[in-house]
Amino acid sequence: MAGGHHQDMKEIQKVYVSTSSERDTTRINITNADDGEYMLVFTNTRNNENVKSSRISAKASAKTVENAVKGYYNKNDINSGVKVNMTMYDESGNVTTNATEESFRVYHLVLNRAMWLKSASKIQVIKISTKADIKVDLPEDVQLSANPLGNYYKVKCVDHEGYESFSERIKVGTSQYHIENAIMRGCDRFYDTLHVNYVGGWAYDQNGFSFIIRFVGLGNDPGQFEIVPDEESPLSGSNITYTSETLVPYSSNLFYEPIPFEMLKTYETEPQVIVKVKDLPAVCHNLTCDFHYTEPVGVVESFTFDESNNKLVITGTNLTETLDQIRYVEFALSTCTVDESTLSNTTIECTLDYDPTCGDFVPKLTSIHGVVLNADDLAPQTISCSVSSVHPETGLNLLGGDNITISGQYLPHNLETSTVDIKFTDA
Numbered sequence: 001m002a003g004g005h006h007q008d009m010k011e012i013q014k015v016y017v018s019t020s021s022e023r024d025t026t027r028i029n030i031t032n033a034d035d036g037e038y039m040l041v042f043t044n045t046r047n048n049e050n051v052k053s054s055r056i057s058a059k060a061s062a063k064t065v066e067n068a069v070k071g072y073y074n075k076n077d078i079n080s081g082v083k084v085n086m087t088m089y090d091e092s093g094n095v096t097t098n099a100t101e102e103s104f105r106v107y108h109l110v111l112n113r114a115m116w117l118k119s120a121s122k123i124q125v126i127k128i129s130t131k132a133d134i135k136v137d138l139p140e141d142v143q144l145s146a147n148p149l150g151n152y153y154k155v156k157c158v159d160h161e162g163y164e165s166f167s168e169r170i171k172v173g174t175s176q177y178h179i180e181n182a183i184m185r186g187c188d189r190f191y192d193t194l195h196v197n198y199v200g201g202w203a204y205d206q207n208g209f210s211f212i213i214r215f216v217g218l219g220n221d222p223g224q225f226e227i228v229p230d231e232e233s234p235l236s237g238s239n240i241t242y243t244s245e246t247l248v249p250y251s252s253n254l255f256y257e258p259i260p261f262e263m264l265k266t267y268e269t270e271p272q273v274i275v276k277v278k279d280l281p282a283v284c285h286n287l288t289c290d291f292h293y294t295e296p297v298g299v300v301e302s303f304t305f306d307e308s309n310n311k312l313v314i315t316g317t318n319l320t321e322t323l324d325q326i327r328y329v330e331f332a333l334s335t336c337t338v339d340e341s342t343l344s345n346t347t348i349e350c351t352l353d354y355d356p357t358c359g360d361f362v363p364k365l366t367s368i369h370g371v372v373l374n375a376d377d378l379a380p381q382t383i384s385c386s387v388s389s390v391h392p393e394t395g396l397n398l399l400g401g402d403n404i405t406i407s408g409q410y411l412p413h414n415l416e417t418s419t420v421d422i423k424f425t426d427a
Helices: 062-073 176-186
Strands: 006-009 014-016 025-029 037-043 051-052 082-089 105-113 122-128 133-137 152-158 165-167 194-200 209-217 226-229 241-247 251-256 299-306 312-315 327-329 336-337 347-352 359-361 366-369 381-383 387-389 406-407
Touching: 037 062, 062 082, 062 105, 082 176, 082 387, 122 194, 194 366, 194 387, 226 241, 299 381, 312 327, 327 347
Parallel strands: none
Antiparallel strands: 006 251, 014 209, 014 241, 025 105, 025 133, 037 051, 037 122, 082 105, 152 165, 152 226, 194 209, 299 312, 312 347, 327 336, 327 366, 336 347, 359 381, 387 406
16 A cells, blocks of 8 residues: 555456246236125145135236235245236237237236246145136246356456466355355465455346455456356356456545545635535535625515416516526526516616416526525416316226326426326316
8 A cells, every 4th residue: 555545546347147037927817807806825835835815806006916916926935026017918819908808818927036946736726706717827838037146166266477266155035244255265366365245136136146356455366257157066057157257446646535524624714605416414615605685675565477378577676787696587487587687787688488386486587696685575476277178088087097198378398396186176
C-alpha cells in the first residue's frame, strides 16, 4: 500500500453455474367457467400425503389461484414458490381478453425451483358449487422439471504466473463463509487475500448460483478463477453451464479513499445548509454552504384568464420590468410564455404552453428573488373540464385489461401532477 489514502485497485471476479430453465408445470383447464367454487386435492409424490387447497372460484384470477395452492408447494418436502398464469380462449381456440367471448380458460402452475421428482402424483378436483368442466393435466403431461444442481464442485485458482491450484470440494448450497475458507485452504497462495460474497440471480441453489471473489492485499494480477466439477462426486443437473468473468480488473493505478467529513470541518458565522445528492451527504462548492433569507419582492393582486386564447394577465405591485428577472409563470398546471412587450412593474401577460387542467387555480409567479406572494384576497378561477366521448362503451372485460379512450376538454395532460379517479357503474 502506498502512503496516505492511496492504494492499488482491487480485482473482482465473478463465477456462476446454472442449469436448464424447465420447471415442473401443472395445467388446469376450465370450460364454461361460472362463479361457483371448487377445491384441489394434491397427492404428494414422496409420501402419498393428501393436501387440500383453499376454495377457488372457477373464474378466479391467476393470483387468487396462486394464493390458494401455494400452501401445498411451500411445504418442506417440496419447498418451492409457484407462479400461476391464466389465458382465456374463445370458441375458435383463439386467445381473448374479453370475458364475454370466453369459451374456456387455462391456468399454468409453474414451480420456481428445479427438482428431481414431479410435484404431485395425483390432483383431484372437488366441486363445491361450480358446474364448470374442470380437468387437470399433471406435470408428466405438461412439463417436468430440469434436474436440479447437486453434489460437489471445486474452484480452480490461477495465480499471476499461471500456476493452477484447486479449492477443497464444496457442496451445492454451502454458505459463502465456508466457500471462502475452502478456497483459501486449497489454494494456499491466496490465503488471506480474498473475500467471497454470494450475488443474486437465482432464488434457489438448485437452479443456479453465483458469487464474486474480491481480492485484497494482492500485489499482482491473478488469473481467472473458475468453477469445475469435483472428481469424485461431480455436479449433477440438466445442461449445466459454467461461466466466469472479471468484473473489475487488477490495476496498479492509485486512487484516494473517501475523505472523512471531520477532516473538512470549518467554523462558520452564517447559518449553514446540509446538502445531499441522491440521499448521500455532499460537500458544498468551495465549502460554502451559507444560508441567506431574502424578503419576498412584489405582490400579485389580481389576474384574468381567457379560455378562448389561453392568455393570462397578472396585475400587482413590484412585479418585474425585465424578462431575465422572471424564472417562470405557472397557471392551471401549465407553464406560461411571457410576452416581453407587455412587461411592466404592475402587469405581466403570458400565454399557456398547454391547455389548462380543470380545477381551481391562482397564478404562481417565480422571480430570481423567489416566489412572488399572492394577495390574501386573491380568488382562484375555476376551470371546468368535460367528457365528449368514451370508447369502447360496451363489451368490456369484467376482469380488466381493456384500453379505454376518454376524450374531452381540459383533461389532465400530466399524471405526475394530477390524480384521475374513474368509477364504473353497472348498466
